[in-house]
Amino acid sequence: MDKSTLAREVTQLHAEICSALADPRRILMLYTLHECSRNVGDLAVEIGISQPATSRHLKILKQRGLVSATRKGASVEYALIDERLIQALDLLRAVLYDRLTQRANLVEEAANYTEW
Amino acid sequence: MDKSTLAREVTQLHAEICSALADPRRILMLYTLHECSRNVGDLAVEIGISQPATSRHLKILKQRGLVSATRKGASVEYALIDERLIQALDLLRAVLYDRLTQRANLVEEAANYTEW
DNA sequence: TAACTTTATTCGCATAACCGAATATATTGA
DNA sequence: TCAATATATTCGGTTATGCGAATAAAGTTA
Structure with missing residues (x-):
């Protein structure tokens, strides 16, 4: 992979991070997780959307490296990465x-x- | 409009700004315009995409309030807003x-x- | 006005993103 | 193991976003 190809790849990842932010629910999630880490159910209540929707949004944030997920017994605690x-x-x-x-x-x- | 409705509206606009950033070409455009303002044609060459595509991307950035457009004779100079x-x-x-x-x-x- | 340059828009289409509903998977505790 | 709880995924359909090609519109100059 040459230099300009690498630069393009990085810019692509850069855009993918931005697209993870391109949804009001996910922005709320990040601000909420900034207060303190939470599990999926609590976050769903806080944001006011369904559990599956919450889980899907969290998956996107996790894929892009914006949040971490740690299993705590039956629930999974999500935390802001950075x-x-x-x-x-x-x-x-x-x-x-x-x-x-x-x-x-x-x-x-x-x-x-x-x-x- | 009550307080929470307003907050939701603002978060929606926040997400729309992020979605303006959610494309590698538009990210390149903003970094390029940060060096100095340019017209559409020059920007198209710099980014390496077609003139209509450049114009459409710039329209999105302008709509979201990220760049300004100033007509300079036959061409239009775009500049980073902030x-x-x-x-x-x-x-x-x-x-x-x-x-x-x-x-x-x-x-x-x-x-x-x-x-x- | 006519030719030319520059920018913007429209059209048709392909792909990506998102949702609700239903269902699957994982973990705990009786 | 079975029931209960918590989380994740799949399915089908809708909407949003992107493109190239063609064309329109705006501005300049002869």
Whole structure:
């Protein structure tokens, strides 16, 4: 594998990590697991989705190396792998907030905007 | 709109930003635009994809508020909106590198692994 | 206006992602 | 082993995303 092929592979993996983040439930899961590790059932209740859906989302996060899974008796405890995932999410959220704030200011300034 | 509805909306937008990052070409575009702003044609050459594909990817990045577009005569110059997007991408790439390095070390340590 | 350059969009299609429902697997404890 | 609990997977169908090819639209210059 030559250098540019390697770079392409890494960028592909980079995109796969991002696509693991590209779902609101999975983002909530990561923030929730950042508080503390949890098993599937508790996480399902916390996020408000079904057990199979929770399990499938966790599988995706695990495949991409974002969470770890440890069996604890009958249940499986999932944990956030790396604090930097939260840092990255926070940065993106900050960009988002700036965008919303900016838009809100425009609305204030121009009262003829009735919806946005 | 109540508080939890708002939170859900924001998380949805958060996920939409992440999904804008969930493609290797778009990641390359953001890193490329971080060097300097470019028009569509130059970016297409740099990334190595067609002009229509480039335009479509840029449309997605623009819709999600990640790049800006400024017409400069016949061409349109695209620019990165926010440095923090690169910081976020770098953090995710660092997590990825750690994962790859860790895996490589395991391979070194256990010579009976022939593929990974 | 006509020819040219640059960018954006549409169309038809293929693939990937996601869901609910049902079911399978794993673990514990009686 | 059997019942109960916890987790994971499969199935079928829907929606979202991506592409190339063709075409439209916008801007420039003669």
